[in-house]
Amino acid sequence: MAQDECSGAANIALDTPTPFDTTAATNNAADPAFGCGGGSPANDIWFEFTAPASYTATVSTCNTATYDTRLSVWSGSCGALVSEGCNDDLFGTCSGNTSQLDVALVAGTQYWVRVAGFTTATGMGDLLVTGPPPPPDECVDADPITPDVPEPIDTTVATPTAAPDFSCAAGGGDLLSPDLWYTFTATDDYMATASTCGTVDYDSKIEVYSGDCVTLVSEACNDDGTGCAGFSSVSTNWVSSLTASPSRVTSCKNTNTSSTTWPRPMASRRHS
Numbered sequence: 001m002a003q004d005e006c007s008g009a010a011n012i013a014l015d016t017p018t019p020f021d022t023t024a025a026t027n028n029a030a031d032p033a034f035g036c037g038g039g040s041p042a043n044d045i046w047f048e049f050t051a052p053a054s055y056t057a058t059v060s061t062c063n064t065a066t067y068d069t070r071l072s073v074w075s076g077s078c079g080a081l082v083s084e085g086c087n088d089d090l091f092g093t094c095s096g097n098t099s100q101l102d103v104a105l106v107a108g109t110q111y112w113v114r115v116a117g118f119t120t121a122t123g124m125g126d127l128l129v130t131g132p133p134p135p136p137d138e139c140v141d142a143d144p145i146t147p148d149v150p151e152p153i154d155t156t157v158a159t160p161t162a163a164p165d166f167s168c169a170a171g172g173g174d175l176l177s178p179d180l181w182y183t184f185t186a187t188d189d190y191m192a193t194a195s196t197c198g199t200v201d202y203d204s205k206i207e208v209y210s211g212d213c214v215t216l217v218s219e220a221c222n223d224d225g226t227g228c229a230g231f232s233s234v235s236t237n238w239v240s241s242l243t244a245s246p247s248r249v250t251s252c253k254n255t256n257t258s259s260t261t262w263p264r265p266m267a268s269r270r271h272s
């Protein structure tokens with residue numbers, strides 16, 4: 001069974017419960033210590049996958065395995081593995097001493113999942129590795145972004161948001177444009193810039209709002225920024241940290257108005 005060794009790890013599809021069977025698995029003394037559930041040899045098998053995005057994945061045999069499992073996740077390479085996390089039993093959530101852990105993944109990095117049992121236990125079950133969360137397609141699902149840190153965006157999987165329309169629409173038809181939503185909180189009074197200027201490979205548009213998703217108040221909108229390549233956008237507005245209320249939250253709505261592949265950062269930059 002090739003999957004018995006790290007070098008023969010089977011690729012696992014994300015978000016897909018994948019049957020496994022460790023009854024023929026053996027221990028390789030050259031492998032690093034399992035990491036949890038005691039130091040005894042692990043009759044383990046190996047899966048691998050590459051993270052398609054940076055996100056926190058759940059890795060689980062929870063309530064699916066017929067025996068007392070252990071799970072560990074590794075980066076690096078076979079022979080030079082780096083531990084990313086380990087779980088023997090997630091008591092209170094997973095019955096029968098099955099296992100589950102969350103692991104923070106980095107886009108483009110290959111990971112290995114090692115499925116074993118407590119002491120020498122072996123058996124069968126389903127392994128699940130969750131995929132990236134859905135994109136922030138609607139205002140209520142807006143992703144928090146950090147000012148001054150470029151945020152990768154991909155509107156190819158977005159759908160149009162029904163309302164409101166962009167206030168800087170030119171030529172109409174914007175309701176049919178796929179858009180994504182982000183949110184940040186002003187911690188100071190300053191002139192902020194929300195921008196895809198020169199970083200996206202499609203004709204973008206940005207609108208910044210305050211208020212909340214029920215009552216959005218437009219603060220600034222831009223279709224094509226002066227000096228920005230490919231009809232990309234730069235939207236500038238004054239944001240405030242209010243003392244009378246927790247803080248002012250603004251949202252950034254970004255859309256594509258033409259076909260697109262993989263756009264890149266939307267930065268929210270501070271300009272004093």
Ligand SMILES: [Ca+2]
Pocket residue numbers: 003004005025026027028042043044045
């Ligand atoms: Ca093995």
Ligand SMILES: [Ca+2]
Pocket residue numbers: 037068069070087088089097098099118
């Ligand atoms: Ca266990």
Ligand SMILES: [Ca+2]
Pocket residue numbers: 136137138158159160161178179180
């Ligand atoms: Ca949308």
Ligand SMILES: [Ca+2]
Pocket residue numbers: 203204205222223224225231232233
């Ligand atoms: Ca544009």
